[in-house]
Amino acid sequence: xxxxxxxxxxxxxxxxxxxxxxxxxxxxxxxxxxxxxxxxxxxxxxxxxxxxxxxxxxxxxxxxxxxxxxxxxxxxxxxxxxxxxxxxxxxxxxxxxxxxxxxxxxxxxxxxxxxxxxxxxxxxxxxxxxxxxxxxxxxxxxxxxxxxxxxxxxxxxxxxxxxxxxxxxxxxxxxxxxxxxxxxxxxxxxxxxxxxxxxxxxxxxxxxxxxxxxxxxxxxxxxxxxxxxxxxxxxxxxxxxxxxxxxxxxxxxxxxxxxxxxx
Numbered sequence: 370x371x372x373x374x375x376x377x378x379x380x381x382x383x384x385x386x387x388x389x390x391x392x393x394x395x396x397x398x399x400x401x402x403x404x405x406x407x408x409x410x411x412x413x414x415x416x417x418x419x420x421x422x423x424x425x426x427x428x429x430x431x432x433x434x435x436x437x438x439x440x441x442x443x444x445x446x447x448x449x450x451x452x453x454x455x456x457x458x459x460x461x462x463x464x465x466x467x468x469x470x471x472x473x474x475x476x477x478x479x480x481x482x483x484x485x486x487x488x489x490x491x492x493x494x495x496x497x498x499x500x501x502x503x504x505x506x507x508x509x510x511x512x513x514x515x516x517x518x519x520x521x522x523x524x525x526x527x528x529x530x531x532x533x534x535x536x537x538x539x540x541x542x543x544x545x546x547x548x549x550x551x552x553x554x555x556x557x558x559x560x561x562x563x564x565x566x567x568x569x570x571x572x573x574x575x576x577x578x579x580x581x582x583x584x585x586x587x588x589x590x591x592x593x594x595x596x597x598x599x600x601x602x603x604x605x606x607x608x609x610x611x612x613x614x615x616x617x618x619x620x621x622x623x624x625x626x627x628x629x630x631x632x
Contacts, residue, residue, distance in 0.1 A: 483581040485515040485611040489604060494525075503527065503567060507600040508535070508593035510609060511569070520574040520611065524552060524602075525567045526593045535570040539589035541580055550574055585613035 436444045490496055494511045503509040503525055511523040524535055535552040552572035559566050574589065588610050590603035603609075 481615045481617060483583070483613055483615050485520065485576070485587060486614050487513055487515065488610045488612065491515075500564065504565065506602050507595075508591055508602045510591060510602055510604075513609075513611075515611065519576045520587065520589075522572055522574075523555070524570045524572065524591055524593075525558065526570065526595075526600075528557065528566050528568050529595045533568070533593070533595040535572070536592050536594075537572045537574065537589050538592060539574050539587060541577075541585065541587055543586065544588065581613055583613060583615055587611040587613075 438444055491513045492511075493499060493509065499509060499511075504527070507529065508524060508526045511525050513520065513522040522537075524537075526533065526535060537550045537552060538547055539550065540547040550572055552570035555569045555571050557566060557568050572591075574587070576587070580587075588608045590601060590608050593600040593602075
């Protein structure tokens, strides 16, 4: 029979909790970096199976380091001197050492500067009879400027043809050996009356530093080639000669420090 009375002390009934409902999809959290650079990725380094450890060590031991300049030349230069051989010290190094010693002893700084002294007038154009000699020789030395950088001079030649060439043959060894320097055209000299016109050329004779010694002699002569002929100006057969000499230069006290650094 069915009883409507409920037992208060009956066995409790297990209740199953409801299953959780899936929530809305969440977006992945992206952490932003302060820098705009891409995040670095790990680099996988693999070792070649065919290369053994002994080969690696042998290769590293044979590696050599060389230092070269922009042209690929060695930066290191080794010079071996014999016991009886004295090393050559450059002149500018000796000059700087002497200047420093004089400054240390509070003496006046004096420099010996070389220069070439011509044995002929340096302005031949101003000499009497220049135009007459030019008409006779077809070529004449006009003027010479001497400096430590070289010899610069000007030459006049008669305008006998459009195509012409002027060269200067010079020597530092009393003509045991010689060299030539080609002159370049500057301008045309027009004259009034029956006097002919001439062309002016400029030449440059380089002077090596080792030549700048007292007593060194420079000789030169000028050659003018035109229409298959050669005309020379060799100073009447004596050649043009310049002798190297020196003069003393006293440096003021206020310029001593800067001049020593300049040397």
